[in-house]
Amino acid sequence: MPSTVVHAGFALLLAAALLRDDLDRRVLAVLLIVVVLPEVDSFLGPIMPGAHRTVGHNFVIPAVAASALYYDTRVRGRSLVRDRLSDRWVAVAWAAIFVHVFAHISLDWTHLDGVNALWPLRDRFFHLGGEAFYSTADGFVQTFVDVRIDPETGTRTVDAGAGGTSESVHVSNPVQPRDPDVEIEEPVERRFPVANGGRRLYLIGLGLFALVARRLQGDGPTSGE
Incomplete structure (x- = not known):
């Protein structure tokens, strides 16, 4: 799985792009x-089956948070967030x-x-996998979303990577x-991944580089009048 270090590397990259001087x-x-924070759901596994990639790994909670923040800062006449903190925050x-x-759930x-994307509204794991390409023989081809039509009934089914519950x-x-649920007599090996592959190691390095580069950037020396 993408390690916490990989998630942090991508987070640094997004932070450098989104916040700049802040x-x-x-x-x-x-x-x-x-x-x-989403990885906390790992500790719920012993008391809740399938908690990991469910409780902290869904798009419902951030959607609710974004809606609440938008309402508070854009719709309400007086923003609680701005009053208690500032525009910067x-x-x-x-x-x-x-x-x-984008740095964790996605x-x-x-x-x-994948992740239990719509939990708690719906208990179903979804995995984003496939490819998209243009072929001189078949034209544009994508396999991320599988659309099938029953030739007998004409019923259309769409599969966006749905899995188990x-x-x-x-x-x-x-x-x-x-x-x-699976009993194995071999000793338990616990692995704490850092970078499972070159692309993930690259992402960690890219995030650190973006952070350092952002901190080193400045307005440059000012010329005296």
Whole structure:
């Protein structure tokens, strides 16, 4: 799975792009906490089957948070967030939601069994996988979404990578490296991944590079009059 370090690397890249001059140690600490927070659902596994990639890995919670933030800052006559914090932290809050969705949930959406995307509204795992290309023989081809039409009934079915439910899907993690329903006599090995592959190591390095480059950038020396 994409490790927490990979998620953090992507978060640093997004932070450097979204916040620019508002990026400091406090903001970085907040964003890193946000990007790590979904992994807390791993600890719920022993008491809730399929908790990992379900409780903290869905698009419903960030959608609710984004709607509440939009209403408070754009619709209400007086914003509680602006009154208690500042415009700067409104920008940080939006960046935190983007980091949560794109630096964590979306990355896990593409790996293994995916995420329980619509939980708690619907208990169903979805995996984003496939390819898209143009072929001189077949034209444009994509396999991310499978659309089929029954030749007899004309019924159309759409498969966007739907998988099992929280009852049937177990995504291995350091807390529960094995499916609790499967008994194995071998010793338990807990792995804490850092970078499972060159592309993920590259993403970590890219995030660190973007952060350092952003901190080194400045207005340059000012010329005296």
